[in-house]
Amino acid sequence: MLKKVLIANRGEIALRINRACRELGIATVAIFSEPDRPSMWVKQADQAFCVGPGPVARSYLNIPNIISTALITGADAVHPGYGFLAENARFAEICADHGLTFIGPQPRVIAAMGDKATAKRVMKEAGVPITPGTDILENAEAAAAAAKKLGYPVLLKATAGGGGKGMREVRAPEALEAAFVTAQAEAEANFKDGRMYMEKLIERPRHIEVQILGDSFGNVVHLGERDCSVQKPSHQKLIEESPAPALSDRIRKSLHTMAVRACQAVGYVNAGTLEFLVSGNDVYFMEMNTRIQVEHPVTEMVYGIDLIKEQIRIASGESLGYAQNDLKPAGHAIECRINAENAENNFAPAAGTLTGVVFPGGPGIRVDTYVSTGTAIPPFYDSMLAKIVAFAATRDAAIARMERALRETSIEGVNTTVGVCLEILADKRFRAGSYAIDFLPQLMRAGVS
Amino acid sequence: MRALASLEGLEGRVRALAAAFVQSGLVRLRLSRGADDAIEFRRRASSAAPRVPEAAVFSANGAPERLYDVIHADLVGIARFSRPAPAAGLALESDRELASVEALGIRTPVRSLGPGRIVSVLFDDGAPVEYGQPLFEIDRE
Numbered sequence: 001m002l003k004k005v006l007i008a009n010r011g012e013i014a015l016r017i018n019r020a021c022r023e024l025g026i027a028t029v030a031i032f033s034e035p036d037r038p039s040m041w042v043k044q045a046d047q048a049f050c051v052g053p054g055p056v057a058r059s060y061l062n063i064p065n066i067i068s069t070a071l072i073t074g075a076d077a078v079h080p081g082y083g084f085l086a087e088n089a090r091f092a093e094i095c096a097d098h099g100l101t102f103i104g105p106q107p108r109v110i111a112a113m114g115d116k117a118t119a120k121r122v123m124k125e126a127g128v129p130i131t132p133g134t135d136i137l138e139n140a141e142a143a144a145a146a147a148k149k150l151g152y153p154v155l156l157k158a159t160a161g162g163g164g165k166g167m168r169e170v171r172a173p174e175a176l177e178a179a180f181v182t183a184q185a186e187a188e189a190n191f192k193d194g195r196m197y198m199e200k201l202i203e204r205p206r207h208i209e210v211q212i213l214g215d216s217f218g219n220v221v222h223l224g225e226r227d228c229s230v231q232k233p234s235h236q237k238l239i240e241e242s243p244a245p246a247l248s249d250r251i252r253k254s255l256h257t258m259a260v261r262a263c264q265a266v267g268y269v270n271a272g273t274l275e276f277l278v279s280g281n282d283v284y285f286m287e288m289n290t291r292i293q294v295e296h297p298v299t300e301m302v303y304g305i306d307l308i309k310e311q312i313r314i315a316s317g318e319s320l321g322y323a324q325n326d327l328k329p330a331g332h333a334i335e336c337r338i339n340a341e342n343a344e345n346n347f348a349p350a351a352g353t354l355t356g357v358v359f360p361g362g363p364g365i366r367v368d369t370y371v372s373t374g375t376a377i378p379p380f381y382d383s384m385l386a387k388i389v390a391f392a393a394t395r396d397a398a399i400a401r402m403e404r405a406l407r408e409t410s411i412e413g414v415n416t417t418v419g420v421c422l423e424i425l426a427d428k429r430f431r432a433g434s435y436a437i438d439f440l441p442q443l444m445r446a447g448v449s
Numbered sequence: 450m451r452a453l454a455s456l457e458g459l460e461g462r463v464r465a466l467a468a469a470f471v472q473s474g475l476v477r478l479r480l481s482r483g484a485d486d487a488i489e490f491r492r493r494a495s496s497a498a499p500r501v502p503e504a505a506v507f508s509a510n511g512a513p514e515r516l517y518d519v520i521h522a523d524l525v526g527i528a529r530f531s532r533p534a535p536a537a538g539l540a541l542e543s544d545r546e547l548a549s550v551e552a553l554g555i556r557t558p559v560r561s562l563g564p565g566r567i568v569s570v571l572f573d574d575g576a577p578v579e580y581g582q583p584l585f586e587i588d589r590e
C-alpha cells in the first residue's frame with residue numbers, strides 16, 4: 001500500500017482525498033496557492049506546501065513546484081483529483097519519471113481518450129456506437145454533401161472548439177453555407193484553427209454516464225450509471241442522480257456492457273467514466289473521462305463503495321477482489337452542486353466572503369464541502385462550494401430528503417444555486433424523470449421564480 | 450507597569466491594523482500622529498494577491514522607522530546557504546548570492562538584490578521551503 005500521497009488539487013476534492021487517505025492510514029501532503037492558505041484541506045493534511053500565487057497556471061498547474069513538493073516530502077504517489085492536471089498525460093508521465101505513482105490510468109490511455117478523434121476510433125473498434133459524423137470538411141460544398149448523407153439536423157463543430165464556439169446547429173440545407181462560413185470564422189478567431197467537421201445532431205439527448213473500475217490484472221467492473229442531464233446552458237452539470245430514472249432495463253444493461261467492454265479493450269486501469277448521449281432507444285458514445293468525477297458520491301451511496309479508496313488500492317497494485325456479481329446497488333442517490341453563482345444572471349460566478357454558513361444533516365444526507373462561515377472565495381477558481389447528496393430507498397424519498405436538506409442550508413455573502421436546485425426538484429418534468437439536457441436552459445428561459 | 454500595559458494594548462491594535470492591511474489589498478498604508486509617532490505597512494507593488502507585509506517597525510518614541518526588505522523563495526525545494534554562510538549582522542557590499550533553492554535537481558540562486566545588512570536568516574540550512582516563504586530580512590539603509 002502507498003505510504004504518503006500528495007494531493008494535487010484544492011477545494012472539496014482535496015479534502016475528500018485526504019479523508020480516504022486518513023481512513024487507509026496513508027499520510028498526506030496538501031498543496032495550496034497563496035489565497036488558499038487558510039483553507040480546510042490545508043489544515044487537515046499532515047503537511048502542506050504553498051506552490052504559487054492565485055492564478056492556476058502558477059500554482060495548481062505548476063508542475064515543477066508540485067513534483068518538487070512530492071519529492072522533498074517523500075511522497076510516493078500523487079492523486080490529481082478532477083480538473084487541473086487530472087487528465088494531463090504528460091503530468092502522469094512526469095510523475096512516473098520521478099518515481100511517483102500517479103493515481104489514475106496509464107498515460108497512453110489518458111492521451112488516447114483526451115483526443116476526440118482517437119477516442120471515437122478506439123470506441124468504434126470496441127463496438128461502442130458513436131455519433132455518426134465526418135472527418136475534416138474542406139469547404140461548405142463538402143459540408144452540404146455530408147449533411148445530405150447524414151440527414152438533417154446536423155451539428156457543425158470546430159476540431160479545436162470548446163465552450164460552444166465554432167459550433168452551429170443546422171436544420172435545413174439553405175442555412176448550411178452561412179453556418180459553415182460563420183462557424184469557421186469564429187473557430188479561426190478563437191482557436192487559430194478553422195478545421196471543421198460535422199455530426200448528426202442528437203435531439204433532446206439525456207447525458208448518462210457509466211462508472212467503471214479496472215485493476216492491473218485485467219478485471220473491469222461497472223458501478224452503474226448516473227444521469228447528469230440537468231445541465232446549465234454552458235453544459236456544466238448541476239444535479240446528478242443514480243440510478244438514471246425512466247430508463248429501460250435493456251438500454252441500462254447495454255450501457256453497462258458497452259462501458260466494460262470498451263475498458264477491457266483499452267486495458268483500462270483505475271476509475272473512469274464513459275459518457276453517453278441517450279435519445280429514445282439510441283445510444284451514442286460521447287467521451288471518456290479518465291479520472292474521478294465530481295459526481296462520484298451518488299455512485300458511492302448506491303453501491304456502498306468508496307471510489308477514492310478503490311483508486312488508491314488499485315494504484316497500489318491490489319486487485320479489485322470482487323466481481324460484477326458481487327456488486328449489488330441499492331436505493332437512490334441525488335447530488336446537488338451548490339455553487340457561488342447567480343442563477344438569474346446566467347450562472348455568473350460570484351466571489352466574496354461567506355457568512356452564516358449552515359449545512360444540512362440528519363438521515364441520508366452527505367455534504368462534501370471545504371467552506372464554512374468566513375471562507376473567502378477567491379476569483380481564480382471553480383465556483384463550486386459544496387455537494388449535497390441525499391440517499392434514500394426510492395427516488396421519491398431521495399427527492400423529498402434533498403428538498404428538506406436544501407431548506408436547512410444557509411449560505412450568505414454570495415449568490416448560490418440552492419434556490420434553483422429547489423426549483424428543479426419541484427418541477428413536474430424532473431419529478432417524472434423524463435428530462436433531457438435542454439431541461440434547465442428551458443426552465444431558465446421560462447424564468448425561475 | 451502602566452507603560453507596559455499600554456504597550457500591550459498598543460501591540461494588539463497594531464496586530465489588528467496589520468491584519469486589516471493584509472486583507473485590504475493596499476500596497477502602502479501610513480498612519481501618523483503628530484511629528485514623531487508613525488506606523489507604515491508596505492508590500493511589493495507587483496504582488497496581486499494579499500500577502501504578509503514586507504516588514505513593519507513601529508516607532509512610538511520618535512525613533513526613526515526602519516523598513517526591511519524580505520527576500521522570498523520563488524519555488525518549492527530545498528534551501529541551502531551559500532558560502533560564506535549568511536548570518537544576521539553580515540554586511541553586503543553589493544549584490545551577492547546568499548543561498549540557493551534546489552528543485553528537481555536544479556539549483557536556483559537566491560541573491561541579495563543589492564547591498565545592505567542581513568537582519569535575520571529565516572530558514573535552516575537544508576530545510577524544505579515553499580513558494581513565497583520569507584528567507585532573509587535585509588536592511589537597505
